[in-house]
Amino acid sequence: MSKSKQEPVVLSEYEARKTAVVLARNWAALFLLFLIVVFSFSGGAGFFSATNLQNVLHLSTTFLILAAAQTFVIISGGIDLSIGFVMGLSSVSAAKIMQILHAGDNPVGMTILIGMFVGLVVAVPPGLVSGILIAKYKVPPFIATLGMWGITNGITLHICEGFPVGFLPQLVTKIGNGFLFFILPGKESWMLIRPDGLSGEEIRSLTRIIPSSTIFVVVLLLILWHILHNTKFGQHNYAIGGNEDAALRSGIHVRRHLIIVYTLSSFLAGIAGVFNVFQTGIGNFTPFTAMYELYAVAAVVIGGASLSGGSGRIFGSVIGVMLIATLENGLSISGVAPFYRFIAVGLILILAVTIDQLFPKLISRRAAA
Amino acid sequence: MKNRKKSLAEFFADRWALFFLVAEIVFFAIVSRGFLTPRGIQIIFFFGTSVFLLSVGETFVIITGGIDLSVGFVMGFASIVAAKLIVVFTESGMAPAAAILVGMVLTFIISLLPGLINGSLVAFLKVPPFIATFSMIGISHGVSELLIEGVPAKNLPHLANVIGNGHLFYYARGKGMSIFSRPELERGEHVLELLPNIVIITFILIAVFSFILKRTRYGQHTYAIGGNVDAALRSGINVKRHLVTVYMVSSFFAGAAGVIYMLQYVTGKADAGAALLLDGIAAVVIGGASLYGGKGTIWRTILGALIIATLETGLRIRGVPTFDKYILVGVILIGAVLVDQIIPERVEEE
Amino acid sequence: MGFLLEARNVTKTFGGLTAVDNVSIGVKSGEVLAIVGDNGAGKSTLIKMISGVYSPDAGSFYFDDKQVKIEHPRDSLGLGIETIYQDLALAENLNVYSNIFLGREQTKRLLGLIEVLDHSYMYSESRKILERLDIKIPALKSKISTLSGGQRQAVAISRSIYWNARVLIMDEPTAALGIAEQRKVLDLVRSLKQHGIGVIIISHQMHDVFSVADRIVVMRRGQKVADTKRDETNTDEIVKYIVGAETVVT
Numbered sequence: 001m002s003k004s005k006q007e008p009v010v011l012s013e014y015e016a017r018k019t020a021v022v023l024a025r026n027w028a029a030l031f032l033l034f035l036i037v038v039f040s041f042s043g044g045a046g047f048f049s050a051t052n053l054q055n056v057l058h059l060s061t062t063f064l065i066l067a068a069a070q071t072f073v074i075i076s077g078g079i080d081l082s083i084g085f086v087m088g089l090s091s092v093s094a095a096k097i098m099q100i101l102h103a104g105d106n107p108v109g110m111t112i113l114i115g116m117f118v119g120l121v122v123a124v125p126p127g128l129v130s131g132i133l134i135a136k137y138k139v140p141p142f143i144a145t146l147g148m149w150g151i152t153n154g155i156t157l158h159i160c161e162g163f164p165v166g167f168l169p170q171l172v173t174k175i176g177n178g179f180l181f182f183i184l185p186g187k188e189s190w191m192l193i194r195p196d197g198l199s200g201e202e203i204r205s206l207t208r209i210i211p212s213s214t215i216f217v218v219v220l221l222l223i224l225w226h227i228l229h230n231t232k233f234g235q236h237n238y239a240i241g242g243n244e245d246a247a248l249r250s251g252i253h254v255r256r257h258l259i260i261v262y263t264l265s266s267f268l269a270g271i272a273g274v275f276n277v278f279q280t281g282i283g284n285f286t287p288f289t290a291m292y293e294l295y296a297v298a299a300v301v302i303g304g305a306s307l308s309g310g311s312g313r314i315f316g317s318v319i320g321v322m323l324i325a326t327l328e329n330g331l332s333i334s335g336v337a338p339f340y341r342f343i344a345v346g347l348i349l350i351l352a353v354t355i356d357q358l359f360p361k362l363i364s365r366r367a368a369a
Numbered sequence: 370m371k372n373r374k375k376s377l378a379e380f381f382a383d384r385w386a387l388f389f390l391v392a393e394i395v396f397f398a399i400v401s402r403g404f405l406t407p408r409g410i411q412i413i414f415f416f417g418t419s420v421f422l423l424s425v426g427e428t429f430v431i432i433t434g435g436i437d438l439s440v441g442f443v444m445g446f447a448s449i450v451a452a453k454l455i456v457v458f459t460e461s462g463m464a465p466a467a468a469i470l471v472g473m474v475l476t477f478i479i480s481l482l483p484g485l486i487n488g489s490l491v492a493f494l495k496v497p498p499f500i501a502t503f504s505m506i507g508i509s510h511g512v513s514e515l516l517i518e519g520v521p522a523k524n525l526p527h528l529a530n531v532i533g534n535g536h537l538f539y540y541a542r543g544k545g546m547s548i549f550s551r552p553e554l555e556r557g558e559h560v561l562e563l564l565p566n567i568v569i570i571t572f573i574l575i576a577v578f579s580f581i582l583k584r585t586r587y588g589q590h591t592y593a594i595g596g597n598v599d600a601a602l603r604s605g606i607n608v609k610r611h612l613v614t615v616y617m618v619s620s621f622f623a624g625a626a627g628v629i630y631m632l633q634y635v636t637g638k639a640d641a642g643a644a645l646l647l648d649g650i651a652a653v654v655i656g657g658a659s660l661y662g663g664k665g666t667i668w669r670t671i672l673g674a675l676i677i678a679t680l681e682t683g684l685r686i687r688g689v690p691t692f693d694k695y696i697l698v699g700v701i702l703i704g705a706v707l708v709d710q711i712i713p714e715r716v717e718e719e
Numbered sequence: 720m721g722f723l724l725e726a727r728n729v730t731k732t733f734g735g736l737t738a739v740d741n742v743s744i745g746v747k748s749g750e751v752l753a754i755v756g757d758n759g760a761g762k763s764t765l766i767k768m769i770s771g772v773y774s775p776d777a778g779s780f781y782f783d784d785k786q787v788k789i790e791h792p793r794d795s796l797g798l799g800i801e802t803i804y805q806d807l808a809l810a811e812n813l814n815v816y817s818n819i820f821l822g823r824e825q826t827k828r829l830l831g832l833i834e835v836l837d838h839s840y841m842y843s844e845s846r847k848i849l850e851r852l853d854i855k856i857p858a859l860k861s862k863i864s865t866l867s868g869g870q871r872q873a874v875a876i877s878r879s880i881y882w883n884a885r886v887l888i889m890d891e892p893t894a895a896l897g898i899a900e901q902r903k904v905l906d907l908v909r910s911l912k913q914h915g916i917g918v919i920i921i922s923h924q925m926h927d928v929f930s931v932a933d934r935i936v937v938m939r940r941g942q943k944v945a946d947t948k949r950d951e952t953n954t955d956e957i958v959k960y961i962v963g964a965e966t967v968v969t
């Protein structure tokens with residue numbers, strides 16, 4: 001009798017707890033929405049306009065790719081500190097090749113393709129070496145990739161001698177900064193590449209829809225999401241991060257897997273580097289203050305991954321990236337001095353981890369009461 | 370016989386960093402003139418002060434099994450705080466010497482704050498050290514930039530330069546020895562400079578903390594926490610409080626590095642230590658500490674820092690681009706861990 | 720009731736799981752109390768509350784019949800409750816005598832001012848206690864990581880004895896040991912009893928339990944299902960309690 005009376009109460013409490021957990025899990029997404037609303041008021045049309053939102057997406061491309069790379073590594077229980085400088089290495093290498101070929105009056109298409117190819121190829125060895133060191137020689141990931149941090153940075157600076165690499169074909173930035181559609185209202189429309197020969201007025205009234213970079217990165221992320229969620233490789237990644245011994249004992253090729261993960265991470269950083277050339281039109285080495293790799297870790301952690309491995313989602317990391325990117329963009333449009341943004345990101349990150357830490361306690365306390 | 374062979378291999382594996390340093394010095398002594406001179410050796414120490422200080426502070430954190438990524442930016446922050454304070458004090462009419470002394474002491478105290486925050490996050494809120502100290506990078510960087518609004522701090526009294534780039538002893542032929550003050554020189558006269566002031570300050574601090582780590586209960590507890598947190602906790606050590614103080618030691622050393630930087634370059638810069646993330650941690654690991662905690666000594670960290678500082682100075686004297694330094698430090702860092710892991714294993718197998 | 724140490728109605732939950740459910744136990748001085756039960760029955764959790772590693776969600780502790788607070792390992796150590804954990808809780812990177820003195824290091828003053836570790840004192844004291852217990856460890860300066868399982872156990876026991884324990888708690892003290900080492904540990908428990916120390920011992924080995932214990936408590940799924948004198952029961956009955964055939968509390 002009394003039991004059946006109690007039941008609905010227990011159930012609703014359970015439901016409430018479940019809702020609370022769901023909310024806490026997705027706090028980053030909620031916070032992102034909150035930021036968008038706040039900036040829409042404080043930054044006005046400057047923030048909440050199609051142009052600016054597309055801009056935020058476009059400028060986040062490399063960050064998204066790096067965070068996706070870091071997601072794979074962190075889920076496997078490691079960390080990759082080298083991706084920021086691998087990105088610089090690829091950027092500079094690709095640009096250097098394009099520069100040389102372009103100076104030799106080679107066909108533009110070939111110039112760009114070879115440059116891209118070289119940029120991607122140079123990104124493989126750093127990850128391969130880190131992976132082997134970590135998987136075969138049991139060097140802690142932090143050390144192996146920190147070593148690679150120094151090595152790739154030094155090589156990059158050698159290639160570019162400490163200066164950005166310029167004088168590339170114009171087509172490069174046109175591709176990198178293209179949109180799916182360019183529409184001159186009432187007149188004409190183009191796809192992917194902005195046409196030459198428009199007047200200044202026409203350029204100003206040109207409507208741009210969906211950056212090519214966004215399409216590219218969405219496709220890339222979907223592929224990575226698929227690998228992580230629907231394939232054996234992805235499953236093994238979680239298993240190894242969760243319990244390496246158990247994974248080993250259940251017959252997973254842990255060593256080979258880890259080598260592939262670090263190579264993949266590095267290769268993705270290479271994609272980010274090559275993309276960086278298309279976006280900026282120059283090969284950029286990575287300055288020390290950039291800390292791309294650390295921001296990528298931050299985004300992944302904000303996205304709900306644990307640094308001890310075994311958990312994390314591509315979508316979560318995307319939210320993490322967009323949270324940081326929106327914060328930076330929104331604050332700058334709202335006229336906040338750039339310095340506050342560093343502080344804001346630091347605080348958000350602490351908040352992120354603290355929420356994750358406190359929440360299980362909230363749940364268990366209520367259960368105990 | 371076999372036994373002796375084994376112990377010999379172990380002997381070398383254990384001291385490889387020392388032999389490496391010696392080999393490095395011999396190498397540079399052969400390839401570059403002026404390296405193995407009193408001046409050359411003092412340059413190594415003079416430009417190595419930041420690495421020495423940051424890595425010694427980092428050693429405490431790494432022994433507990435943590436990591437402090439923020440030291441470089443806390444160093445920048447401290448260089449700015451010190452510069453600002455000293456400028457404000459001198460402008461308000463204080464004597465330069467007093468202004469510098471008070472400014473330095475205040476900066477030392479202020480630089481405990483980032484560590485207090487890092488340590489509290491790690492110990493009480495269980496934020497992973499990597500994340501807590503990365504957040505501190507953003508916070509200290511942001512606050513630094515706010516303080517100087519984008520331009521390096523300037524207008525420091527000349528005395529700062531005299532201290533930062535001066536030596537304890539000067540010896541000029543015919544003029545004898547003088548302390549602190551550089552003798553007036555005529556053309557063609559040479560002065561022998563001994564013991565840069567900032568190196569002396571650096572090593573006094575290091576000696577004090579080396580003593581603490583090695584000889585006191587505080588040091589013993591630091592090792593115990595890194596070796597087995599549960600054991601430390603169950604034997605009644607106040608682990609949380611201890612961790613907080615360890616991160617404070619680390620940021621204190623970062624603060625000291627910032628103060629020294631301010632004296633050396635007579636300015637404060639937010640990114641003064643940005644490039645030192647690799648060097649600071651590498652020195653500790655090359656010195657044989659384990660990132661899993663429980664291992665490491667100040668003396669060995671100094672050895673690691675010396676390997677890096679010697680490399681940097683050696684390359685600089687040779688006129689090689691400093692880019693090479695990053696590559697070599699990366700290689701030595703990885704090599705260090707490989708030696709520590711592979712060689713003992715091999716020895717056991719034999 | 721004359722208990723030296725008593726836990727009354729203690730409960731501990733982890734998330735949704737109740738690891739220890741309203742359990743009361745006590746030990747008298749000079750008595751050996753054995754706690755037995757299947758894996759996951761809550762034995763380790765129970766003694767971790769007594770030694771201050773976990774704080775209970777409910778319940779209270781009494782020492783010498785006075786209510787006491789045990790919220791931190793320091794509290795229980797301060798009362799003279801020493802615990803040897805299943806995982807031993809030794810700092811493997813430190814040497815033998817440093818572990819015996821862990822958290823209670825002996826210091827001396829250098830130049831009458833600076834407090835430093837007194838290594839020679841800790842070394843010679845450790846030597847004495849090991850000799851008293853007839854434990855042979857070749858080098859007191861060698862790190863724990865170089866010792867065998869039995870030697871580590873011996874270090875853990877010496878540490879507890881040295882600090883004049885009034886209650887000694889041992890969680891599966893013989894699990895990792897060879898036969899000879901097991902016998903030595905049991906001899907040790909008997910000699911502690913002679914010294915008036917209250918001993919709580921968790922064990923899976925019925926033989927051990929019946930050879931040293933005065934009283935036996937059986938735990939099952941977080942609850943105490945039996946509490947009986949050794950002389951009034953037998954192995955079969957205890958095993959029945961463990962697997963849950965009957966529930967009787969005397």
Ligand SMILES: Nc1ncnc2c1ncn2[C@@H]1O[C@H](COP(=O)(O)OP(=O)(O)O)[C@@H](O)[C@H]1O
Nearest residue numbers: 733736738756757758759760761762763764765
């Ligand atoms: N720190 C902990 N967090 C969550 N669950 C725990 C923890 N410690 C023990 N448990 C759980 O509590 C139950 C009792 O465990 P334990 O006391 O270790 O049992 P025993 O020592 O009798 O084998 C087990 O189900 C175990 O999984």
Ligand SMILES: [Mg+2]
Nearest residue numbers: 762763764805
């Ligand atoms: Mg147990």
